[in-house]
Amino acid sequence: MVVHRRSSPGWEAAPPPRLPSPGRASMAPQGDWMSASLFIEQLTFSGGASIPLEPDSIVVIVGPNNAGKSATLREILGRAGSAYSKTSNHVVTDMKVGRAGTFEAFLERLASFRLRDTEHYNLAALQIGDIFSKIKSSTSILSMLGVDFAKVPGSLLRAFWEQQSGFDSVAELFVYLLDLATRFKATEPADVFNLSTDIPYLPIQKMCVDPVLAERLSRYFQRAFGQALIVNRTAGSTLPLHCGTVPPLEPGEDRVSPSYARKLRALPLLQSQGDGMRSFAGCLLEVTAADKFVVMIDEPEAFLHPPQARLLGTLLAREKPAGRQLIIATHSGDLLRGLLDANPSALQIIRLTREGDLNHARALDSDRLRTLWADPILRFSNTLDSLFHEQVVLCEADGDCRFYASLLEAVQPEDTDTRIPDVMFTSTGGKHKIPAIAAALASIGVPTRAIVDFDILNEDSPLKGAIEALGGNWGEFEARWKRIKAGVEQLRPELETTHVRKEIEKLLGQVSTSIFPGDVAQEIRDVLKRASPWDAAKKQGVDAVPRGQLRQVAESLLADLKQLGLFVVESGEMESFVPTVGGHGNPWLAEVLRKDLRQDAHLEGARRFVRGLFSLQEI
Incomplete structure (x- = not known):
């Protein structure tokens, strides 16, 4: 398959990328996730509480309506980039960004983004689909320094990684917010790309080069909605996703045959389906494939019925790549149950409440x-x-x-x-x-x-x-x-022997099975229990006290x-x-x-x- 990717400004021909090998390991970016990571280390809320967060964790933000859950995600993203937004936050008043690993390990993490024969990196693709980052780009440190996202010098990345003053806002490149619009965008057809020279950045592009990933996501979608999820590689300049029953291959037919292409085109497009289907698929697509250290999701349960919300919670926990921090704001107990079902190694729950203009936060003991x-x-x-x-x-x-x-x-x-x-x-x-x-x-x-x-x-x-x-x-x-x-x-009341014998004999007379019924045994215990003054006290209450x-x-x-x-x-x-x-x-x-x-x-x-x-x- 020969496909293209729309070139970004400043893109230069790069050596053929190391495409991920099939299997679960292909979910991780090139390089060792655990050798270098970036994560939100601490959040301070307007109510004064400072909550430490763990790297490689799932953080769930819960609380009543209007407590500041969604605003927390937006303000985390703002603090990762725009200096202007830091002065207008109302919920998150301070944030610490943590780093683990050496600068060399960090560069290895970005090896696939390096431009040929230079010390520059094309990081423009890290903003694909990120609406908020695009809005903030005019006020980011990169723009203020006149640096092109498509040609970021390694010296600037070193300044960021070593936490030199003024360069923390580069973190915006590695923090991602999945709001509803972004999730819907992920289900739209992706641009085609050149397998020999281009890197598959978008989730649908990654499904093209990783059949195991494509099959797994399809299986999850089938479990939730009773339909498979199918990448159409024969649609021309785009790569759409279809849903429905996978068309069978007839004798002499393969997946690029014109006849098979016509079968795929007859299937419904995912982008034209209901909001629940699109949001569910968008969450999984982005969480499994986004090249980010921190991925945040606002209300992933939107438009889903309770069983689907619970399933999504389980899948998000299972599919989160190692070394990535996942932060979720939710109103759904079902989604939370799904996360607990998966039993992730690091799960933190933060409950927000609001009192006037102050947002108070407390962490539940895991x-x-x-x-x-x-x-x-x-x-x-x-x-x-x-x-x-x-x-x-x-x-x-x-x-x-x-x-x-x-x-x-x-x-x-x-x-x-x-x-x-x-x-x-x-x-x-x-x-x-x-x-x-x-x-x-x-x-x-x-x-x-x-x-x-x-x-x-x-x-x-x-x-x-x-x-x-x-x-x-x-x-x-x-x-x-x-x-x-x-x-x-x-x-303590006294029991009359005649009355007790009569009650028990009546119960025994009802038994005709070889195994003594548990309900009859309980009724016999209840008869004897009447010897307890607390049996009467439960019915009389305080009147049972002298x-x-x-x-x-x-x-x-x-x-x-x-x-x-x-x-x-x-x-x-x-x-x-x-x-x-x-x-x-x-x-x-x-x-x-x-x-x-x-x-x-x-x-x-x-x-x-x-x-x-x-x-x-x-x-």
């Missing part, structure tokens, strides 16, 4: 996140979505979440301009998971509350863990808790737990709010939610409890 992600409750719940909300309320079960979320909506004033906080209710799959999840959310600055049934006072675990996860001191609660526990347990001074101690303890963010249901459990409705769990909930949640008198206690979750200013 080891803690990995530990939590190994837990099925977290993996298969929506807990990670809490990173994108202003407030989070942890509940023991999904039904509790639905009940309290419905009540919160009901107590909010109608016809008011008061802003309602962005609150998410999420299930932890039982109270024993609350400490670990609350601690993780607290570590990244997510305001967290928890609603628990009264029987959390039965044991010191998970009560102690929940108190400490929410920032409390167990020593300030322990003595009062012990008094309450002893007071409840002195009221009256008098001990009741005052209990009310004091519950009030202090509320101040901490741990809301114990004083009436016992969710169902105790409306005892006039029978049943338990989902049947009870379905009946209650049919009521007028704003006005029904039986729900006044529940409405009062939910109002107490937040201050009057917040609701």
Whole structure:
């Protein structure tokens, strides 16, 4: 195949490039990625926090709407180039660019860009498709010095690599922002190029010379959309991408036969497909093929359904070449789950929040996140979505979440301009998971509350863990808790033998299988459990505590737990709010939610409890 690439000003004939060999290794640029790298070493935000970033890492920026996620990417790009933009940043107030490796290793990284018989480098191609870099080029240090991007002297690159004063803005050549327009651009037909003399810079050009890469990207696209991704090498002066079913080769036909070319032309062009397809393909094309040290993606999940967003997250983590730093701003818990599924070696999550004109940043502990992600409750719940909300309320079960979320909506004033906080209710799959999840959310600055049934006072675990996860001191609660526990347990009910025998015999009479059913075993345990005073306390709540001074101690303890963010249901459990409705769990909930949640008198206690979750200013 003989194709051409549009020449850049100052381009001189270069020796034939070393084309990448087929296989996974061909994804890396010429030279050793790990021998020289450039990366964002530290970001300082307007709220004052300075977050160190790791080289060769995936950095995910999350947070509520309007927290500054997309602006962070734009300002990183601005700080890498234009001196003017550094004075107008509102989110990122300072940035450090790190370098690893020697200058000689850096030049080896750029060997394919060197012009023949000179000490100059044609770096114009590094700006292909980078809209922001093109805009900034008029104010970059290169332009101010009258240097042509297509003929950059090695002395200037040395000044940049050795961090001589005034040359940091050369970093713009190695930092890339994939916004939506850039991703769409990547799916448009690429210029043809000369295989013997030109370097394939564009992703589609690289697919032409690397059939393994082309096949892998096609397979990913097939998995996401049920269609293959096919490069058309016979379209003339351009290299378009088609999608659909790969045409079969007939006897005597090959991939450059006119008959096969007609089959390809009949397939839909990728550039004419929906926004989701184009954005998905553009992300993968650029991440696998961009000749940049730092690649940033703004909302890669745009236009994608949740399963596709999760798949894209996994693929971005797997396909990121070694030695490259990937920075992603996202609103999607599904994309974040996909990244975690891939288990990359270095994953950092930064949560941004906004307070007036200040953007506050906190980094989640990566080891803690990995530990939590190994837990099925977290993996298969929506807990990670809490990173994108202003407030989070942890509940023991999904039904509790639905009940309290419905009540919160009901107590909010109608016809008011008061802003309602962005609150998410999420299930932890039982109270024993609350400490670990609350601690993780607290570590990244997510305001967290928890609603628990009264029987959390039965044991010191998970009560102690929940108190400490929410920032409390167990020593300030322990003595009062012990008094309450002893007071409840002195009221242990006595079981009647006749009643217990009758209940168990009834359950045993239902069993006809050789293997004893687990559900029947649980019901038998429930019968015996009624010997515990906490079975009654879960239904009665604070009324199970003996009256008098001990009741005052209990009310004091519950009030202090509320101040901490741990809301114990004083009436016992969710169902105790409306005892006039029978049943338990989902049947009870379905009946209650049919009521007028704003006005029904039986729900006044529940409405009062939910109002107490937040201050009057917040609701």
